[in-house]
Amino acid sequence: MPQPEPKRSRIRDLLTKPIRLPQWFTERPAGGPRIFSFNDERDQVVGEVAARVVGQCLGEHLEILLNESAHKEIERLEKQRDDEAREWLGFWRTVVRTLSRMSESERREILRQVVESMARDVAGNFDPRVYHFAQKMIPGMIAGVMNPKQLARDAISSHKVGVERLVSITGHVEQLTELAKIGTVIVVPTHSSNLDSLAIGESLARQDLPPVVYGAGKNLFTNPIISFFMHNLGAYRIDRRIKSQIYKDVLKTYSAVMIERGYHSLFFPGGTRSRSGMIESRLKLGLAGTAIEAYARNAIRARSRGEQPTPIFFVPVTINYALVLEAESLIEDHLKEAGQARYIIEDDEFSQLDRWLAFFKRLTTYGAACVLRYGQAIDPFGNLVDRQGRSLAPDGRVIDPVSYVSRRGEPCLDPARDAAYTRELGQTLVEHYRRETVIMTTQLVAHVLFRKLVHETPGVDLFGRVRRRGEITWAFDAYVRSYLETRDRLRELANAGQVHLNSYLETDSAERAFERATSAWDGYHTKTVARLDGDQIVLEDPGLMLYYQNRLVPFAEAIAGEDEQRAAREIAALGGLSR
Amino acid sequence: MSPTEFGVSPNRVDTPYDDHLITGPRPAVAVVGAGRFGVALARAAARTGEVLVWSRRELSFDEPSIRVTSDLAQLAGAELILLAIPSRYAGEVLTDVGHHLDGGHLLVHVSRGLLDDELRTMSHLIKTVTPCRRVGALAGPISAELLITSTPGAGVVGSEFPEILEAVRATIGSPTLRIYDSDDLRGVELAAALTGLLLFTIGFAQRVGFGPATIGALATRGVAEVARIGRALGARVETFGGLACFGDLLAAVAGSDRPELELGRAIADGASPSAALLHAGGNIEGIEVARRVAEFGKRRKIRTPLADVISAMVGGQLTAADAVRKLMVRDVGSE
Numbered sequence: 058m059p060q061p062e063p064k065r066s067r068i069r070d071l072l073t074k075p076i077r078l079p080q081w082f083t084e085r086p087a088g089g090p091r092i093f094s095f096n097d098e099r100d101q102v103v104g105e106v107a108a109r110v111v112g113q114c115l116g117e118h119l120e121i122l123l124n125e126s127a128h129k130e131i132e133r134l135e136k137q138r139d140d141e142a143r144e145w146l147g148f149w150r151t152v153v154r155t156l157s158r159m160s161e162s163e164r165r166e167i168l169r170q171v172v173e174s175m176a177r178d179v180a181g182n183f184d185p186r187v188y189h190f191a192q193k194m195i196p197g198m199i200a201g202v203m204n205p206k207q208l209a210r211d212a213i214s215s216h217k218v219g220v221e222r223l224v225s226i227t228g229h230v231e232q233l234t235e236l237a238k239i240g241t242v243i244v245v246p247t248h249s250s251n252l253d254s255l256a257i258g259e260s261l262a263r264q265d266l267p268p269v270v271y272g273a274g275k276n277l278f279t280n281p282i283i284s285f286f287m288h289n290l291g292a293y294r295i296d297r298r299i300k301s302q303i304y305k306d307v308l309k310t311y312s313a314v315m316i317e318r319g320y321h322s323l324f325f326p327g328g329t330r331s332r333s334g335m336i337e338s339r340l341k342l343g344l345a346g347t348a349i350e351a352y353a354r355n356a357i358r359a360r361s362r363g364e365q366p367t368p369i370f371f372v373p374v375t376i377n378y379a380l381v382l383e384a385e386s387l388i389e390d391h392l393k394e395a396g397q398a399r400y401i402i403e404d405d406e407f408s409q410l411d412r413w414l415a416f417f418k419r420l421t422t423y424g425a426a427c428v429l430r431y432g433q434a435i436d437p438f439g440n441l442v443d444r445q446g447r448s449l450a451p452d453g454r455v456i457d458p459v460s461y462v463s464r465r466g467e468p469c470l471d472p473a474r475d476a477a478y479t480r481e482l483g484q485t486l487v488e489h490y491r492r493e494t495v496i497m498t499t500q501l502v503a504h505v506l507f508r509k510l511v512h513e514t515p516g517v518d519l520f521g522r523v524r525r526r527g528e529i530t531w532a533f534d535a536y537v538r539s540y541l542e543t544r545d546r547l548r549e550l551a552n553a554g555q556v557h558l559n560s561y562l563e564t565d566s567a568e569r570a571f572e573r574a575t576s577a578w579d580g581y582h583t584k585t586v587a588r589l590d591g592d593q594i595v596l597e598d599p600g601l602m603l604y605y606q607n608r609l610v611p612f613a614e615a616i617a618g619e620d621e622q623r624a625a626r627e628i629a630a631l632g633g634l635s636r
Numbered sequence: 637m638s639p640t641e642f643g644v645s646p647n648r649v650d651t652p653y654d655d656h657l658i659t660g661p662r663p664a665v666a667v668v669g670a671g672r673f674g675v676a677l678a679r680a681a682a683r684t685g686e687v688l689v690w691s692r693r694e695l696s697f698d699e700p701s702i703r704v705t706s707d708l709a710q711l712a713g714a715e716l717i718l719l720a721i722p723s724r725y726a727g728e729v730l731t732d733v734g735h736h737l738d739g740g741h742l743l744v745h746v747s748r749g750l751l752d753d754e755l756r757t758m759s760h761l762i763k764t765v766t767p768c769r770r771v772g773a774l775a776g777p778i779s780a781e782l783l784i785t786s787t788p789g790a791g792v793v794g795s796e797f798p799e800i801l802e803a804v805r806a807t808i809g810s811p812t813l814r815i816y817d818s819d820d821l822r823g824v825e826l827a828a829a830l831t832g833l834l835l836f837t838i839g840f841a842q843r844v845g846f847g848p849a850t851i852g853a854l855a856t857r858g859v860a861e862v863a864r865i866g867r868a869l870g871a872r873v874e875t876f877g878g879l880a881c882f883g884d885l886l887a888a889v890a891g892s893d894r895p896e897l898e899l900g901r902a903i904a905d906g907a908s909p910s911a912a913l914l915h916a917g918g919n920i921e922g923i924e925v926a927r928r929v930a931e932f933g934k935r936r937k938i939r940t941p942l943a944d945v946i947s948a949m950v951g952g953q954l955t956a957a958d959a960v961r962k963l964m965v966r967d968v969g970s971e
Contacts, residue, residue, distance in 0.1 A: 450734065456738045474797055477797050
């Protein structure tokens with residue numbers, strides 16, 4: 058059966074197809090990061106993904122697989138009613154009609170066509186010119202939107218502009234620099250905002266770390282400008298509307314093949330943005346889990362050459378915002394669904410220009426309002442690695458990571474084993490996230506206020522509490538005492554290496570911290586979180602208070618005083634309820 | 637790397653991802669710990685091949701296929717390592733053992749203990765102090781006698797790793813010992829540990845003089861209670877209806893000689909906890925488990941009536957008669 062001919066439309070191409078710059082006069086970078094030569098390899102990658110998926114599907118009952126995919130695709134495309142639907146509906150309907158009469162080889166051919174077309178749709182593009190352009194210009198553009206006068210001054214004094222005042226980077230960055238030269242790095246950050254990928258991308262570029270490939274939801278590609286950058290900076294497209302098993306296999310295989318080939322990658326292992334504002338406590342890992350399969354395959358290849366495989370390193374990163382662009386939508390969604398998050402929120406603050414402007418304006422006056430903390434790298438089996446990239450046992454001894462994918466000394470493939478490693482890795486990352494969390498002023502202030510709210514409303518459940526808008530007041534000097542004691546206990550945890558404090562938390566007085574938090578909230582959020590009325594604090598919006606304080610849930614009991622323990626226990630119990 | 641290295645069909649790298657099963661000979665086996673159960677495991681394993689037993693004590697076996705060593709380094713040569721050490725020594729022993737192991741070793745423990753107030757289990761300790769990740773737990777109504785005398789019976793191995801199950805089956809599985817598998821490691825471990833609490837309760841109830849109907853009610857509601865705890869810790873409820881909990885419990889009611897039963901009986905006779913422990917012998921943790929479960933339930937807002945009264949009774953805050961009354965006057969709900 059012939060594959061559908063794409064119908065030509067310039068506008069649609071602009072909106073949905075990768076826009077690529079012409080390849081004339083492009084110099085071939087020598088010795089640059091692997092991704093700089095991705096375009097030369099793209100067809101091979103697509104071919105390999107297709108061959109592997111087709112190979113895997115052969116064992117299954119092909120007829121059932123194709124039938125299931127056809128019905129799911131028809132259901133989706135009938136709802137979609139766009140050009141893609143017009144192209145593919147006929148194809149899938151014919152498949153359904155003729156499937157039972159097809160020979161095995163015809164079915165295989167259909168599968169190959171489908172898989173190849175899916176793989177081509179997923180595959181990204183990387184243009185070093187766009188990368189260099191973006192590396193130089195995007196920070197300036199962001200800074201310029203936010204503060205044009207400062208931009209002019211900065212542009213005169215240096216090449217790099219303004220963003221370092223927005224995003225500060227801490228943690229094990231030097232180790233990451235070393236490891237990126239030795240092996241394949243998989244960056245796995247916490248996820249609270251759609252700005253996360255920009256923040257990570259910018260931080261990597263600023264540290265002169267190589268760019269990473271990552272999967273982005275197809276909904277992010279609808280804006281042609283963002284789409285242009287995404288396409289040309291190595292992002293591959295994930296269409297969450299496609300439910301068929303074949304597509305899931307294509308995505309997994311694509312990410313495995315890219316990791317096997319040594320492309321540094323970025324995954325958000327939490328899947329979606331944290332609705333509650335809590336640091337992720339359960340990770341499914343999803344595509345990040347393919348790194349273990351990739352490692353096993355590389356280990357087998359390397360063994361046949363008598364070598365060690367290129368190591369793979371997972372680098373946990375916490376992204377800590379004083380203000381979160383989408384906070385209001387996220388917490389509303391969290392409360393509405395009580396944890397059953399909708400997968401995609403279509404109309405949140407991310408798609409509203411005025412909210413962006415208000416957000417960035419507030420961020421610049423806050424100072425380093427986003428702290429990225431790079432954690433210690435681990436191997437795919439949860440072991441820490443040293444600066445040479447060697448895996449370390451708990452006693453500090455160097456061990457061979459190939460042993461984890463070996464039986465009787467020989468590396469081998471085993472999906473059940475790798476699924477178990479993936480779950481373990483998820484738990485290990487959760488522990489790392491917790492330790493690498495950087496507590497921001499807004500979060501601690503919100504926590505102390507929310508704990509008071511819980512204290513004052515015994516027996517009321519969470520949903521009852523978030524309705525108590527503006528009902529509870531608290532004498533400011535009592536708040537100050539509570540805040541200072543809580544901060545001291547938090548500092549002890551930080552000294553013990555269990556968490557980190559943002560520098561403002563260290564230096565600000567209680568009064569200054571309150572002012573910093575409330576002015577950040579007031580300048581951006583549409584709802585007032587808390588306000589000062591004479592010498593009383595009025596607790597205005599428990600929803601946002603909950604959102605910001607949720608980062609402190611794992612530490613609630615440890616940082617509460619004796620008479621606050623009951624409230625702290627209730628707050629700690631929130632951690633068991635949700636993602 | 638050249639592109640051809642990633643070609644589609646040069647070697648077994650390109651076999652389908654799930655075309656993996658190794659069905660080879662029995663793995664090299666070592667047993668750590670030579671208590672009653674460790675020795676029984678070694679004897680059972682010796683029926684299928686060579687076994688290395690690590691023990692601090694001087695030991696000798698009359699079976700030629702069992703070799704004894706006090707040198708931990710020799711464990712590195714084993715593939716499957718069966719751990720039969722009481723949980724109070726486990727931290728120290730495992731740390732030492734861990735110096736000689738890597739990711740290729742398969743570790744299976746038979747512990748029925750809990751490590752701390754968070755109700756953490758042995759596999760957590762193994763993963764913390766050793767580089768081993770392929771970990772399993774063997775549980776169910778398997779006694780030392782059953783292993784030695786080959787009377788028909790069954791046990792369950794909890795592990796997420798299929799190779800663990802294969803290895804244990806190949807080592808101690810036999811026509812008289814059926815080894816079932818479960819991928820709910822945490823469930824199997826918790827079931828094994830919390831069943832101790834139920835056994836203690838049953839021993840106590842028997843000695844106080846309760847009849848079969850009362851014991852049936854206690855056992856059934858007890859399983860529901862420990863299953864609630866398990867679920868809160870990420871285990872599956874069904875696991876508690878299996879060999880690791882329910883099977884073990886039925887064996888006790890049918891008359892097994894588990895020391896936890898004896899402990900319950902001794903307490904019912906009015907012995908102090910330490911005297912009762914001494915009397916029951918064995919490395920058992922029934923009393924400590926009750927306190928931990930009760931505390932945990934309070935913290936996490938889980939109903940644990942059985943653990944509550946037992947820990948209060950053992951702590952001397954409640955007499956046996958009061959304990960029973962307290963259990964009976966609670967609100968009745970649906971099952």
